[in-house]
Amino acid sequence: AQSVTQPDIHITVSEGASLELRCNYSYGATPYLFWYVQSPGQGLQLLLKYFSGDTLVQGIKGFEAEFKRSQSSFNLRKPSVHWSDAAEYFCAVGGSTGFQKLVFGTGTRLLVSP
Amino acid sequence: DVKVTQSSRYLVKRTGEKVFLECVQDMDHENMFWYRQDPGLGLRLIYFSYDVKMKEKGDIPEGYSVSREKKERFSLILESASTNQTSMYLCASSGSGTSGNTIYFGEGSWLTVV
Numbered sequence: 001a002q003s004v005t006q007p008d009i010h011i012t013v014s015e016g017a018s019l020e021l022r023c024n025y026s027y028g029a030t031p032y033l034f035w036y037v038q039s040p041g042q043g044l045q046l047l048l049k050y051f052s053g054d055t056l057v058q059g060i061k062g063f064e065a066e067f068k069r070s071q072s073s074f075n076l077r078k079p080s081v082h083w084s085d086a087a088e089y090f091c092a093v094g095g096s097t098g099f100q101k102l103v104f105g106t107g108t109r110l111l112v113s114p
Numbered sequence: 115d116v117k118v119t120q121s122s123r124y125l126v127k128r129t130g131e132k133v134f135l136e137c138v139q140d141m142d143h144e145n146m147f148w149y150r151q152d153p154g155l156g157l158r159l160i161y162f163s164y165d166v167k168m169k170e171k172g173d174i175p176e177g178y179s180v181s182r183e184k185k186e187r188f189s190l191i192l193e194s195a196s197t198n199q200t201s202m203y204l205c206a207s208s209g210s211g212t213s214g215n216t217i218y219f220g221e222g223s224w225l226t227v228v
Contacts, residue, residue: 009154034217036219041222042221042222043118043204043220043222044157044204044206044219045219046216046218090156101159101162101172102217104156104158105156106154106156
C-alpha cells in the first residue's frame with residue numbers, strides 16, 4: 001500500500017536560514033509526488049509537483065524539491081526562509097494513472113524565528 | 115486559476131443533526147474529493163467521485179455519504195452528526211489525463227458538532 005512519511009512534526013528555522021523538509025514515500029509503481037502548503041485556517045496550496053524528467057523541480061515562493069528514487073525521498077528545500085513561510089507543509093504521493101487519488105503525509109509545521 | 119469553493123467556512127451543529135457541506139468547482143473537472151483533516155493525522159480521504167452520479171468510498175467513509183448530481187458540485191452529507199465528526203473538511207477537484215494528476219483544494223469547512 002502506498003504511504004508517505006514526514007518524520008518531523010515541527011521544525012523551527014531562523015529567518016534567512018536554509019530549510020529542508022523531509023518526505024519519504026512508499027509506492028509500488030512510478031510515483032507522482034507533490035508538496036502542498038497550508039496557512040492557518042486555509043486550504044492547501046500546491047507548491048510543486050514531480051511527474052517525470054528532471055529530478056530537481058522548482059515551485060512557487062522559491063521552493064524546490066529533489067526526487068531521489070534510490071532513497072524513496074522527495075525533500076523540500078528553500079535557501080532562505082521568510083517569516084511568511086511559517087505554515088504547515090504536506091507531502092503527497094499518487095499514481096501515474098489518469099485518475100488521481102493522493103495519499104498525504106501527516107504534515108510538518110514550520111515555525112520561523114526572528 | 116482553478117477555483118474550488120466551499121460555501122460554508124464555519125459551522126456549528128448539534129449531535130444528531132443532518133449536515134450538508136457543499137463544494138463547487140469552476141474548471142469542468144471530472145474528479146472531486148472530500149478529505150477530512152485532523153491534527154497529527156494529516157488528510158484522510160472520505161469519498162471521491164470521477165463522474166456525475168458516480169462515487170467511490172475512500173479510506174474513512176463511515177458516517178458519511180455524498181451526492182454528485184452535477185459535474186461542478188459535490189456534496190458531503192453527515193446523516194446524523196456526532197461529536198467525533200468535529201473536524202476540518204476539505205473539498206478538492208482534478209481533471210483527467212496528465213492534467214488530472216494535480217488536485218486543487220478549497221479553503222476548508224470547519225465543522226463543530228456539540
